[in-house]
Every structure is written in structure tokens, then in C-alpha cells.
Amino acid sequence: MMKVYSAHLTIAMVLTGFISFGQTGKINGKVYDKNGMPLGAASVVIPKLQIGAKSNNSGRYIVESIPHGTWEVEVKHIGFKEFRDSVKVGPGVLTKDIQLDWAELLLDEIVVTGTKTFKRKTESSVMVNILDSKTLDNLQVCNLSEGLKFQPGLRVETDCQTCNYTQLRMNGLQGGYSQILINGRPIFSPLMGLYGMEQLPVNMIEKIEVVRGGGSSLYGSSAIGGTVNVITKLPRANSYEINSFYQRIGGGTNDFNLGGNATLVNEKGNAGTSFFFNKRDRGFYDANGDNFSEMPKIENTSLGINSFYQFSDNQKLEVSLSNLNEYRFGGEMTDKPAYLTQQSEERHHKIWMGS
Incomplete structure (x- = not known):
């Protein structure tokens, strides 16, 4: 009887692990300026998870393997103001386009x-x-x-x-x-x-x-x-x-x-x-x-x-x-x-x- 109980417990733990591993989502989108021009090499990061990605020449980015929940996204690009916002990640892919504003102080050009x-x-x-x-x-x-x-x-x-x-x-x-x-x-x-x-x-x-x-x-x-x-x-x-x-x-x-x-x-x-x-x-x-x-x-x-x-x-x-x-x-x-x-x-x- 004890052996049967242990087997059932082991199977339950394995299944729980598979379910937890599968509960991740993705964020993708485009980074652009206020004129609609794409911004390449922008850094899109979730600081708490220490994961992120960089936008390509078309301004496109994708951040993968994000656990479900609400996370703060941080976006940086040289010459632009830093952008922060909270997003709720669930199953599938969340699309979020991000507009960056020019930094006002360009005294060291x-x-x-x-x-x-x-x-x-x-x-x-x-x-x-x-x-x-x-x-x-x-x-x-x-x-x-x-x-x-x-x-x-x-x-x-x-x-x-x-x-x-x-x-x-x-x-x-x-x-x-x-x-x-x-x-x-x-x-x-x-x-x-x-x-x-x-x-x-x-x-x-x-x-x-x-x-x-x-x-x-x-x-x-x-x-x-x-x-x-x-x-x-x-x-x-x-x-x-x-x-x-x-x-x-x-x-x-x-x-x-x-x-x-x-x-x-x-x-x-x-x-x-x-x-x-x-x-x-x-x-x-x-x-x-x-x-x-x-x-x-x-x-x-x-x-x-x-x-x-x-x-x-x-x-x-x-x-x-x-x-x-x-x-x-x-x-x-x-x-x-x-x-x-x-x-x-x-x-x-x-x-x-x-x-």
C-alpha cells in the first residue's frame, strides 16, 4: 500500500512540474519615435526577471519565456527618454508597441x-x-x-x-x-x-x-x-x-x-x-x-x-x-x-x- 502511495505522489509531482514549466508567455512589438520611425538597438528588459531583448533595424523585438503575471518593462535607447510600463503576461503572445520621446538635453552632442x-x-x-x-x-x-x-x-x-x-x-x-x-x-x-x-x-x-x-x-x-x-x-x-x-x-x-x-x-x-x-x-x-x-x-x-x-x-x-x-x-x-x-x-x- 505504501509503494502505491509513493508512486502516485511521484507522478503528481512530475505533472505539476510540467504544468509550471509550460506557464510562460511572450511579448513582442515595435519600438519607434514620435514620427513613427523605427528605432533599432533599443533595449527592452524586464528588470525583475533579468531577461530582455534588443530591437532589430525595423524596430521589432520579442521577449520570450516570461512567467505568467504582471511585470514592469523597461525600454532604453540612446538619445531618448527611458520608458517604463507594467504589462500582464498570460498564455500566448502579448503585442505591445512602444513610442519613445526624444531626450530634451543634448548638450554633449x-x-x-x-x-x-x-x-x-x-x-x-x-x-x-x-x-x-x-x-x-x-x-x-x-x-x-x-x-x-x-x-x-x-x-x-x-x-x-x-x-x-x-x-x-x-x-x-x-x-x-x-x-x-x-x-x-x-x-x-x-x-x-x-x-x-x-x-x-x-x-x-x-x-x-x-x-x-x-x-x-x-x-x-x-x-x-x-x-x-x-x-x-x-x-x-x-x-x-x-x-x-x-x-x-x-x-x-x-x-x-x-x-x-x-x-x-x-x-x-x-x-x-x-x-x-x-x-x-x-x-x-x-x-x-x-x-x-x-x-x-x-x-x-x-x-x-x-x-x-x-x-x-x-x-x-x-x-x-x-x-x-x-x-x-x-x-x-x-x-x-x-x-x-x-x-x-x-x-x-x-x-x-x-x-
């Missing part, structure tokens, strides 16, 4: 323009002002020229009624004394910089670093007034974006802008490619009806590609190639060739940039 080396902003010996892509999107600007108008100490001036070139005045000096860089390289000559600011679309810009004051020892004689360094976007997660902008000037002139970009990153996150394109068409604008334009006709097409491959923590290869193609015609509003008009100016820029 990395800058390169001040000393031509990567330094924290607070450690740089030169004052560097930053205008990031998030701010440019909020301002609803479509090119570099419009974005720089919102930087303190800078004056973007539109000159010449016929061609409407823009020059960037820093410290009161003319535009030829302001150096414009693309990823730290002087792609534009001082003369080309007068037209180039309107040719650079904002959807290719990651951030703009501005240094006011002479920097000729680092960037040459064109940097007497100051330096503007345009940092182009590098891929961080798989995503795409298409945007358009339209305005009607004076009730009769159309200004249409269409742009887009896409990024592709591998699963390891050590290689990726980003593409961008931008198309702008603006007609003549005649403010006083004299058949001479106050704003010229513009046909602008920009496209480019940026790629990177990271060999190790301190070795990375970056390659970029872009093309700017702009036709600009101002003066007498006619279909005649420029040399047959009473007064006009016609310019056609075809620029290739690579690094």
Missing part, C-alpha cells in the same frame, strides 16, 4: 566643424551652433538657404532681381567670405556657394554645423566670415519617406517641390545605404506687370546616395555621391533664347559631388 576632429560640443574650443534635421522638418523648409535663416547671427540675403542668387553673410562680410562645406569638404567654390544653397534639399541633410568667425587656418581663405558644414544623412534603420511642398506666389506663380529618401541597413547594423531625390519647379513671378521677373524660373533636380561599412569599432568606410542639376532663367518673361531678350540671365548648373 558630437561636433566636427570646430576643430576638424570629433569632439563633444561642451569640450570644443570653438563655439558651434547646430541645426538638426528634426528642426528643419518642423520649420517646413525645402532647401539649405531657407533653413539657415533660422540660425542666430546669420543673414541670408537675396540679391539680383534677374537671377535671385542668395549669399550668406556672416559677421557682416559678403557671401564670398563664408565657406560652405559638404561633410567637411569644400565642394562649393565661393562663387558657386552663391547659388548652391538653394540647390541642396533638406531631405539630404542630417544636421548643419555653423561656426562664426575666422577659420582660415583650418578651412582656407574663404572662411574669414565663418563656416557652414552640411552633414548628410547616413542610414540607421530600414525606412522610407516621401514628401511634397506647394506654394502659390502672388496668386499666379506655382512653386512645387517633391522629395523622398530611403535607407537600407543589414541585420548586423554594420553596413547600409541611403538614397535621396528632390525635384523642384517654380515659374516666373512678375510683381508689377512689366513683363520682367522679380523671381526667376527654376527647374531643379537633385539625387544622391550615401553608403557605409563598419569594419570594427574604430574603422569605418563611408562613400557618398550626389548630383545637382539646376536651370535658372530670369529677366524678360519670354520663350526666346536668352541672347535675343532685352534683358535676362540664364544659368545651367550640373554639379557632381563625391567623397
Whole structure:
């Protein structure tokens, strides 16, 4: 009789163990920012259980083998506020998408323009002002020229009624004394910089670093007034974006802008490619009806590609190639060739940039 009782007790204990082992669930979902962009490499952890996972390039995560019950989930990502919430785990899979908010204090952002080396902003010996892509999107600007108008100490001036070139005045000096860089390289000559600011679309810009004051020892004689360094976007997660902008000037002139970009990153996150394109068409604008334009006709097409491959923590290869193609015609509003008009100016820029 005793042997039978012991056998029954052993079987009951084994069955109880199987039932306890099977009472686990899963949590999955997506981590993204307030603009809906996926956040890769976000840490999703249940601190009490010391288990968790990291989100992939699409922002997706899954935490497995979670015992049934109510647990606190903690989510962290560099540059974002920490997220905490309680979830109730039961049988099956619980789906929970998580939105992270940007951290307000970014005082130690990395800058390169001040000393031509990567330094924290607070450690740089030169004052560097930053205008990031998030701010440019909020301002609803479509090119570099419009974005720089919102930087303190800078004056973007539109000159010449016929061609409407823009020059960037820093410290009161003319535009030829302001150096414009693309990823730290002087792609534009001082003369080309007068037209180039309107040719650079904002959807290719990651951030703009501005240094006011002479920097000729680092960037040459064109940097007497100051330096503007345009940092182009590098891929961080798989995503795409298409945007358009339209305005009607004076009730009769159309200004249409269409742009887009896409990024592709591998699963390891050590290689990726980003593409961008931008198309702008603006007609003549005649403010006083004299058949001479106050704003010229513009046909602008920009496209480019940026790629990177990271060999190790301190070795990375970056390659970029872009093309700017702009036709600009101002003066007498006619279909005649420029040399047959009473007064006009016609310019056609075809620029290739690579690094």
C-alpha cells in the first residue's frame, strides 16, 4: 500500500512540474519615435526577471519565456527618454508597441566643424551652433538657404532681381567670405556657394554645423566670415519617406517641390545605404506687370546616395555621391533664347559631388 502511495505522489509531482514549466508567455512589438520611425538597438528588459531583448533595424523585438503575471518593462535607447510600463503576461503572445520621446538635453552632442576632429560640443574650443534635421522638418523648409535663416547671427540675403542668387553673410562680410562645406569638404567654390544653397534639399541633410568667425587656418581663405558644414544623412534603420511642398506666389506663380529618401541597413547594423531625390519647379513671378521677373524660373533636380561599412569599432568606410542639376532663367518673361531678350540671365548648373 505504501509503494502505491509513493508512486502516485511521484507522478503528481512530475505533472505539476510540467504544468509550471509550460506557464510562460511572450511579448513582442515595435519600438519607434514620435514620427513613427523605427528605432533599432533599443533595449527592452524586464528588470525583475533579468531577461530582455534588443530591437532589430525595423524596430521589432520579442521577449520570450516570461512567467505568467504582471511585470514592469523597461525600454532604453540612446538619445531618448527611458520608458517604463507594467504589462500582464498570460498564455500566448502579448503585442505591445512602444513610442519613445526624444531626450530634451543634448548638450554633449558630437561636433566636427570646430576643430576638424570629433569632439563633444561642451569640450570644443570653438563655439558651434547646430541645426538638426528634426528642426528643419518642423520649420517646413525645402532647401539649405531657407533653413539657415533660422540660425542666430546669420543673414541670408537675396540679391539680383534677374537671377535671385542668395549669399550668406556672416559677421557682416559678403557671401564670398563664408565657406560652405559638404561633410567637411569644400565642394562649393565661393562663387558657386552663391547659388548652391538653394540647390541642396533638406531631405539630404542630417544636421548643419555653423561656426562664426575666422577659420582660415583650418578651412582656407574663404572662411574669414565663418563656416557652414552640411552633414548628410547616413542610414540607421530600414525606412522610407516621401514628401511634397506647394506654394502659390502672388496668386499666379506655382512653386512645387517633391522629395523622398530611403535607407537600407543589414541585420548586423554594420553596413547600409541611403538614397535621396528632390525635384523642384517654380515659374516666373512678375510683381508689377512689366513683363520682367522679380523671381526667376527654376527647374531643379537633385539625387544622391550615401553608403557605409563598419569594419570594427574604430574603422569605418563611408562613400557618398550626389548630383545637382539646376536651370535658372530670369529677366524678360519670354520663350526666346536668352541672347535675343532685352534683358535676362540664364544659368545651367550640373554639379557632381563625391567623397
